[in-house]
Amino acid sequence: MTAAPGRASEPAIHVRSADVSVTTDGAVLDANFQIDLGDTLEEALAKGLSLHFVAEFELIYERWYLLNLWNRTIASFELRYRLNYNALTRQYRLTVGSLTQNVETLADAVQTMARIRNQVIASRDDLKPGQDYTAQLRLRIDPKQLPKPFQISSIGSKSWNVSSEWYRWTVRP
């Protein structure tokens, strides 16, 4: 429960950097987020609630004509996070995909969440070299995983509806 530097009472998530590079494994994503959970979420976490996040990534072959209707999604994936606090052991537990780890501090947990390293998103064959693709990425609290009453009370609530804006960039393998 170390206070993150520059912590704001309002939660905020931003994509700090993101890049797709082609390696021998295929196209891999590296990304860094800046995550501020804010007072409400941290308190909720401390009281034993689970927070679900989802990072959504899409790689789109953007056709320049016809109003983007014929865009083709080359690759997409969702990375799910589950973060909760064990009040008994006073440890944070972070589940990324199917991998669970216990972390001593919240800052460590957030730090882990804020980094995506070598996430394979597509095979080499899916991408044509020299072709421009649009990639977009965002990280947000997964509203579908919130308890039902939260879904109602979180409508329009900034504390519980945290999402980064779509971060878009052009990929040219």
Place this chain on the structure above:
Amino acid sequence: MTSRSLRWQAALSTRGGRILTGVVILCGAILVYLLSSASADTPAFASGIVWLLGAGVAVVLLLMMLAGYQLVLLRRRLKARIFGSKLTLRLVLLFALVALLPGVLVYSVSVQFLTRSIDTWFDIRVEKALEGGLALGRNTLDTMLRDLRTKAEAMSLSLTDQGPAQQRHLINALREQAAVQEAAVFDQNGVVRVFASDAKERLAPRLVSGELLQNVRMHQSSARILSDPEEGLLLRVVVPVTSRTGEMHVLQLIQKVPPDITRDADAVQTAYGEFQELMYSRPGLKQMYGLSLTLALLLALFASLLIAIYFSERLSAPLGVLAEGTRAVAQGDFRERTPVKSYDELRILTRSFNEMTRELAEAREATQRYQSAVEGAKNFLESVLANLSAGVMVFDGARGLRSANPSAGRILGVDLAGLEGIPLERWAEREPRLGALVEPLATMLAGGSARMREGEIRIPGLRGEQLTLMAKVSGIGRSGEREFVVVFDDITNLLQAQRQAAWGEVARRMAHEIKNPLTPIQLSAERLQLRLHDKLAAPDADMLDRLTRTIVDQVSALKGMVDEFSRHARTPAAALRPLDLGQLTREVLGLYESSNPSIVAKIDPGAALVSGDPAKLRQVLLNLIANAEDAVASVTMPRILVTVEPATDAVALRVADNGAGFPGDMLHRPIEPYVTTKAKGTGLGLAIVNKIVEEHGGTIHLENLVSGGARVSVLLPLAQRGPARQTPLEHIAHG
């Protein structure tokens, strides 16, 4: 949806509208069920609760629109004053009230109950108890951890400065002594030096992370709780151990937390977490339940309103049918109404209404048949009466005129319609000319009851002539006294004809009887003269001659008179043809060019042709002129005026003089033969004129002029009207 429902003019009264409403209500019911099941803390619709609520709101809005549309339609019908719409409105209000009251009651009670019960979940004591339980668990673990650390530090002292073999020897004993599940010594690189475990199958200790080693190297011990997916909670203490060589080794003790403690602590933690989650979701929970309840209420409300409208329409529809039927019956439309398809009194009502209209229709048809029969009879009677030449008058008990046929008015020369309802006694006030009619008719009416009475009545005609009427009175009606029918006929002409016929007969006989002795008288006188002339002296002979001549002259005059008599009695029938009366008049007047007194002619060239016999009309003219000449013989400034001018449907021939004029009694009596004012005259002149004029279908009229003198007007019908009518008189005279 709106446009679709608008297309259905009376949405609920059409099948489509009903189906739509039913489907919407069904959707709403399903949604409410889903919402109520989703509100419970089940995984169902975990992600779609917002969508579910949105759909509920949409359904409610749709129902609201449908109900609103129905109400607008109802209001329109109310404004148009459609029969039954008021009842519909009242029923709708009633139904709505019946639905609204319990609905709102249950709703408010539910919301109250809900809010209270949700609030009671979050009792502060429960939270404190949960927090206390959690703290207890934490403290227990901490105590155990502290205990383990003390043991570890004691073990560490025992192991200090020991060689590996001794350590291996010692460690299991120490582990047994400290009642620890696992004990291991690592060197500073994390490599296992000695290891002991109570579990035989365990061959290697749990490894120590580099970070931990780093801490231990800096003489910091570490006590942590690990949660192992298989073994539950584990306590781990890592302490430094100084080896004989001065190396920094690491002792790791791992002790399993007893399973019951783990279980209880877990339960407390889970409960605490769930409690906190509930705590967080309290406003949301209230909102969700509240929204679900509100949606259910609104759904029930609008659904019941719609159903109320539907049933109200169904209930009041028969009234509309009946009202329409009543209106139709009032307008005379007796067609059968479609019976209402229900199984209550309304169907009986409509059925009996139909029976009533059917009976009404039959009754009306019968009435119409009867009426047309009566009208036919009446028309027949009226046409008979109208075509009857005899006059018919009906008097009521008070002797007021009830009705009269056209012939009655024509004969009397009075518009009898103006006398209707006026008692007989007061007729003279209205029509003075009928004064003569009143008394004899009244006498006849007053006479005996059922017997038919008849009598002759004389009244003055329109032109002052005397009319003779033959009237018969008979009583009608049940009592025989109530009403009287007076049938009368103008027998003036009949009487005249009878008289003329009688006179003709007399004339012929007299002519015959007189003529017979005349020839012997003449012959005897002539023979007397022949025989006695020579035997007498001159004066006697002269006297004989003179007397004989007188006898012969008078006899021949008598002969001429008798001839004239018989000529009047036996005149040939007139041969009628189109004739210019003016031309004829001019021809006749040519004979009188040099005569004295002079005759002035005024002949209108525009006068049309009349139908007439020229020889007879010439005789008429000659007779009239001769009469006029006779009349002015003793006048100092004799003047005779002959005019021919057009009249209505006729041509008028008038001969006027400035003589003495007709005596009064002659003006008021029909022209009869052998009536004369002249010293020497047979009295046949005007009679012959009259007869000829009647043969032509014309009329003759005598009058005295205000300036002195007389005027005779003869009206002859126009030739266009075809051949002259055969007057009844002619039949009588010649038949």
